[in-house]
Amino acid sequence: MFGMFRRPAPTLGAGERAYAIGDVHGRHDLLAALLDMLRSDNASRPKADTTLIMLGDLIDRGPDSRKVVERARQGVDWARSISLMGNHEAIMLDVLDGDTELLGRWLRFGGEETLLSWGVAPSIVQQGTRAEIIEAFNHAITRDERTWLSRLRKHYRIGDYYFVHAGVRPGIALRNQSDEDRLWIRDEFLESSKMHEAIIVHGHSIIPEVEEKQNRIGLDTGAYSTGRLTAIGIEGRERWFIDTIDGPASTKA
Numbered sequence: 001m002f003g004m005f006r007r008p009a010p011t012l013g014a015g016e017r018a019y020a021i022g023d024v025h026g027r028h029d030l031l032a033a034l035l036d037m038l039r040s041d042n043a044s045r046p047k048a049d050t051t052l053i054m055l056g057d058l059i060d061r062g063p064d065s066r067k068v069v070e071r072a073r074q075g076v077d078w079a080r081s082i083s084l085m086g087n088h089e090a091i092m093l094d095v096l097d098g099d100t101e102l103l104g105r106w107l108r109f110g111g112e113e114t115l116l117s118w119g120v121a122p123s124i125v126q127q128g129t130r131a132e133i134i135e136a137f138n139h140a141i142t143r144d145e146r147t148w149l150s151r152l153r154k155h156y157r158i159g160d161y162y163f164v165h166a167g168v169r170p171g172i173a174l175r176n177q178s179d180e181d182r183l184w185i186r187d188e189f190l191e192s193s194k195m196h197e198a199i200i201v202h203g204h205s206i207i208p209e210v211e212e213k214q215n216r217i218g219l220d221t222g223a224y225s226t227g228r229l230t231a232i233g234i235e236g237r238e239r240w241f242i243d244t245i246d247g248p249a250s251t252k253a
């Protein structure tokens, strides 16, 4: 169906600008560097109503999960800041709620680094029972941090763009998507060229370079191991990308 007629190019409202950042996974160093670049980029453009969206998976794998959460909670003074929930935050919250089964999986998933970043003693992380680890983590995390994490949005829309951690299930209206899919979906979403009601901007699935398709834009460039944390800028019909290795790079109309 697509291609048989011309669709209007996706756009934001007049005077609006958006930035979105892919999976940070505990790399506060990269997040700080990228936020500096985005602040300059925003300042170099005409004044706009700017929104900054973090696409989830702030935590796990990298060394500074707690600092990344702190930074995301603080937000920035040059844009409205929105953080979305990723599957890693969802797992962490379930672990905090006492899911001992999930804890084993989470530790192999990068959760060990997260516990250490919150100041849980290495001896407990390595030798504690599951119940002890969960208790220590509950003790280490503040009520404010936990509340903030539990209230993260699962999706956010601006103009013709829909921001979500993992993706959406093709053929289902955006408002009817399940949070399970929003946080976890892979192949059925990635392999589909079907148009959704909006362009889906997402992280979750690692790719070496930004993946810019007709129906979706993937931004997870595997920052925790590659050192490349990627952001997109969107204004009107224009899109551009900025990352921690190449800096402000390609501008695509």
Ligand SMILES: [Mn+2]
Binding pocket: 023, 057, 086, 204, 205, 220
């Ligand atoms: Mn991820």
